[in-house]
Amino acid sequence: MSSATARPRRRMSRPERERQMLDVAEEVFGERGYRAASMDEIAERCGVSKPMLYEYFGSKDGLLEACMARSKAELLEVTQRAMAGATTADDVLWRGMVAYFEFIDAHARTFALLVRQPLDTPPGTAEAVEDTRRQQSGLIAGVLRAFAPDAPEPTVLAYTEIIIGACERLAVWRTGRPDVSARDAARLMTDFCREGLGPYMTD
Numbered sequence: 001m002s003s004a005t006a007r008p009r010r011r012m013s014r015p016e017r018e019r020q021m022l023d024v025a026e027e028v029f030g031e032r033g034y035r036a037a038s039m040d041e042i043a044e045r046c047g048v049s050k051p052m053l054y055e056y057f058g059s060k061d062g063l064l065e066a067c068m069a070r071s072k073a074e075l076l077e078v079t080q081r082a083m084a085g086a087t088t089a090d091d092v093l094w095r096g097m098v099a100y101f102e103f104i105d106a107h108a109r110t111f112a113l114l115v116r117q118p119l120d121t122p123p124g125t126a127e128a129v130e131d132t133r134r135q136q137s138g139l140i141a142g143v144l145r146a147f148a149p150d151a152p153e154p155t156v157l158a159y160t161e162i163i164i165g166a167c168e169r170l171a172v173w174r175t176g177r178p179d180v181s182a183r184d185a186a187r188l189m190t191d192f193c194r195e196g197l198g199p200y201m202t203d
Helices: 013-030 040-048 048-056 060-084 089-106 107-114 125-145 153-174 182-200
Strands: none
Touching: 013 040, 013 048, 013 060, 013 107, 013 125, 040 048, 040 060, 040 107, 048 060, 060 089, 060 107, 060 125, 089 107, 089 182, 107 125, 107 153, 107 182, 125 153, 153 182
16 A cells, blocks of 8 residues: 555544553663653653653653552452452452452563662652552452451451562562462462461351
8 A cells, every 4th residue: 555545543542642651651660760761762662752741741750650540540440350250258359369469460560660679769659659558458458357257357457468568578579480370379378368367267
């Protein structure tokens, strides 16, 4: 087909362009680290001008914050969707764990940037990471109340914090262990919860 008859490229809508920018930014931040990543490179990979990036996100900090906000929303969505198909409390926990570790796998570079290299990110990043932890804490606490209905509330809240920390450390450990799959990690965490909360579970 000649250039004269070629079909014109469809112009992206604003939501589509924003999604593309966030995808590329997450990739570059993960590859380079936050400080070494440049708005010039992100713009070039997106095929847009650097001023357009600033128009959408205000600054490089704003771009990272937008990436984190999207990841937070997506993590909540995928875990809730996974758990919605469960028929027992045990299955809810299992499905939620699988969804979490599969999500981390899909965003491994960004996870490493935020959890393993926090000094490379802006000061506000730590609070954004903690906000995501709080979001997941609320979700996990609800699951544990159904999983171990006889557990006292302080025990549920303590185990929630233990699980949040253990999941992050297990995810970090897995980065050097490709033989441990997301489902393997989910099984380890589910077994850990079952062992620790066993006295409070109903038969």
